[in-house]
Amino acid sequence: MHKHKINPPQTAFDHLELREFQMLASYISEYSGIKMPPTKKTMLEGRLRRRLRATGIATFAEYCRYLFDEDGLESEAIFLIDAVTTNKTDFFREANHFDVLKNVIVPDLAEGGVADLRIWSAACSTGAEPYTMAMVLEEAVEERQLRSYSVLATDLSTDVLASARKGIYPTSMLKPVPAPLRRKYVLEPKDPEMDCMRIHPRLRSRVGFARMNLMDEAYPVEEAVHVIFCRNVLIYFDKPTQAKVLSRLCDCLATGGYLTIGHSETISGFGLPLRMISNTVFQRL
């Protein structure tokens, strides 16, 4: 049988020259705070190959020329950043944080007179974190601990925000949601063949999504919030950037409000106006 020779696309063999990697890496880390040491070269190549295919640009050299010599950055920056962000997330991820929210933070704030709770998921990825917050707070409203609540959910990546707004997830992703909450707040598809579920519109209406860069000098939070979750994003930043981000988050937090970071992250050494109340959960002084 005659075999056709298939020519793989040129990009499959192309590699980033060190100089190209350095140009991209310094742009990415300056813009997003994400550290880009030389060990990330292979990861960047893999992710940008997909972007090259999508744009029809044949080589990394051509892509870099387009970005840096032909003013392509202005329109391409969003896609470049979407390509390099790591968006892993889960419902009830690091579940003890949601226990602390329910059993410590909400009762304490309510006792202090907070009836309408404002909470912020400051690197919300595809939405599992803010929708988990909404499930916990919806229960608190039902139990009359709170009158109402609103969730602000921000991220740098436009891709994840578009998917978060839809609120549709593969069924397997909803497994960590306790069955009683799943029954109340997650809708089964009309077509049983579809292996996905949608967050209830009541919850979706409580979560406002917006694009925001934690590297911005000032955060557009008009009224101080009572709770901030900024989890599993600080690890991508270097220490000076972590210090600046955390200090700006503290400025957005009401006195007596709470900040939660990821389990593998720390605030130690930054001299912030916070006291620890539980592992990786802090109260604003």
Ligand SMILES: C[S@@+](CC[C@H](N)C(=O)[O-])C[C@H]1O[C@@H](n2cnc3c(N)ncnc32)[C@H](O)[C@@H]1O
């Ligand atoms: C690993 S996810 C964490 C999601 C969620 N907080 C959790 O713990 O499940 C990290 C998120 O941080 C976002 N991110 C990275 N750099 C950012 C920046 N400078 N400003 C805002 N978000 C950023 C990424 O787009 C990504 O969605």
